[in-house]
Amino acid sequence: MNAVLEQVKQVLEGSVDAAVVLDAERRILYYNRAYQVLSGLRGRQLSQRVKAGVHCFEIFPLEICDNQCLGCKARDADRALRVDEIKATRGGDGEEMTFIVAAVPLGNGMVIETYRDVTADVRIQRRLKVLLEGERRQKELLEEKVRERTNELRQAQAVLVHHEKMSSLGRLVAGIAHELNNPINFVYGNVDFLGEYMEDLLRLVRLIDGSDLPGDVRTKFDSMKEQIEYDFLVEDSRKLIRSIRAGAERTASIVQDLKTFSRTSGGELQEADIAAGIETTLNLIAPLLKNRVEVRRSIEPSMPKLVCNAGHINQVFMNILTNAAQAIEGEGTIDVRIDTIDKHSAIRVVITDSGPGIPPDVIEKISDPFFTTKDVGEGTGLGLWITESIIRAHGGTMKCESEIGRGAEFTVILPVNPPETARGGILSDPKAAQASILRADTDGVVASNQGAQGNKNV
Numbered sequence: 001m002n003a004v005l006e007q008v009k010q011v012l013e014g015s016v017d018a019a020v021v022l023d024a025e026r027r028i029l030y031y032n033r034a035y036q037v038l039s040g041l042r043g044r045q046l047s048q049r050v051k052a053g054v055h056c057f058e059i060f061p062l063e064i065c066d067n068q069c070l071g072c073k074a075r076d077a078d079r080a081l082r083v084d085e086i087k088a089t090r091g092g093d094g095e096e097m098t099f100i101v102a103a104v105p106l107g108n109g110m111v112i113e114t115y116r117d118v119t120a121d122v123r124i125q126r127r128l129k130v131l132l133e134g135e136r137r138q139k140e141l142l143e144e145k146v147r148e149r150t151n152e153l154r155q156a157q158a159v160l161v162h163h164e165k166m167s168s169l170g171r172l173v174a175g176i177a178h179e180l181n182n183p184i185n186f187v188y189g190n191v192d193f194l195g196e197y198m199e200d201l202l203r204l205v206r207l208i209d210g211s212d213l214p215g216d217v218r219t220k221f222d223s224m225k226e227q228i229e230y231d232f233l234v235e236d237s238r239k240l241i242r243s244i245r246a247g248a249e250r251t252a253s254i255v256q257d258l259k260t261f262s263r264t265s266g267g268e269l270q271e272a273d274i275a276a277g278i279e280t281t282l283n284l285i286a287p288l289l290k291n292r293v294e295v296r297r298s299i300e301p302s303m304p305k306l307v308c309n310a311g312h313i314n315q316v317f318m319n320i321l322t323n324a325a326q327a328i329e330g331e332g333t334i335d336v337r338i339d340t341i342d343k344h345s346a347i348r349v350v351i352t353d354s355g356p357g358i359p360p361d362v363i364e365k366i367s368d369p370f371f372t373t374k375d376v377g378e379g380t381g382l383g384l385w386i387t388e389s390i391i392r393a394h395g396g397t398m399k400c401e402s403e404i405g406r407g408a409e410f411t412v413i414l415p416v417n418p419p420e421t422a423r424g425g426i427l428s429d430p431k432a433a434q435a436s437i438l439r440a441d442t443d444g445v446v447a448s449n450q451g452a453q454g455n456k457n458v
């Protein structure tokens, strides 16, 4: 046996792994240089203690020494065993270390235990793991940012397209209104002359009719009168002229409304009569209201003019009034109240409808871009978002109060003299994407946009 031990010693002496040979009581019979370094003891100290019969766990205790001694297990099983990542505290500086421990039975109760120091490897691995985790997180964050930006871009693009559409529509309407203006003015301006000329001609006919006509002329005259149904023709021509006049009047006022509505201010602020603007808008949405929705107005006398981007402000009330008209199923009412607040420094417009109202979880969302409860194709969900963005750009606020079954009430407050941002309207309000509506019960507090139901028609 001694010969085997001698051979083992020779092999272990130069090993970089620390190694010991233990007897059946786990006393150290032999240790190599690497083990002495690991023990933190001087050469003589260690050799004296070994000579005195010291146990391995007294010199260099591993976390498994107490109840899972690997050498004991290898001896009992009579085969080599190995365990990775065993913790131990280094003698001397008390530093925590990690080892791969192996045990090989030698016979006669003896066992070799080797300890490979993998502390540095484990540290590197851990650091690598942390780095990789950080990198993964970074990548996730980056991807999230890209998703967010893409979303924002998509929204901004949709809004620009919508805006472009609105202003093209505005230009188109303005062009049509301009083209219609001349011919309709021609009709409107001349119909009265036509009426007068016809009355003159009728007087002439009556004069001839009342004159002494030669017999054959009288006969021809009367027969002609009968043939053309003279009395009916006179009566009907007057009616026709009145109808032409009424029609031309109505067309002229529609053209005027279209001109007012499509007024593109080119970013210039101008003085606008809010009540007149709302009246124009009501005229334009008349087909939506017809014989179904009664509009009641209450307007404070001598309202100040609002300095604003008139085209955009018209769009604000167009959106709110259209929503109200669309919300009312069957018959109902829309109340429009316009007054001033804060010593005439701001104009308040309250639009109340008798529709079905808006549930609380929906109310939080109504001015989110693309939020709509309407069917795909029926609503883009941009209406109130654009509305609120324009109002914000004008330094104003919008508030919505509603109870299910009791209609909805939108209150818009606009300062008479808006900030410079009003020129650009929605485009000067980059935060518009986060636009949200002032909740009914939180006056002055901007509500969050979380957790409502509804579609997003993108």
Ligand SMILES: Nc1ncnc2c1ncn2[C@@H]1O[C@H](COP(=O)(O)OP(=O)(O)OP(=O)(O)O)[C@@H](O)[C@H]1O
Residues within 6 Å of the ligand: 319, 323, 324, 327, 353, 355, 356, 357, 358, 362, 366, 367, 371, 372, 373, 374, 378, 379, 380, 381, 382, 383, 384, 385, 407, 408
């Ligand atoms: N007066 C109202 N009564 C009930 N619900 C309303 C009213 N006004 C707005 N809403 C709700 O708010 C949602 C968002 O309105 P918004 O004007 O932004 O979009 P939309 O009307 O759905 O679509 P678009 O305006 O593009 O046609 C509507 O789908 C509707 O659910």
Ligand SMILES: [Mg+2]
Residues within 6 Å of the ligand: 319, 322, 323, 379, 383, 384
């Ligand atoms: Mg709408």
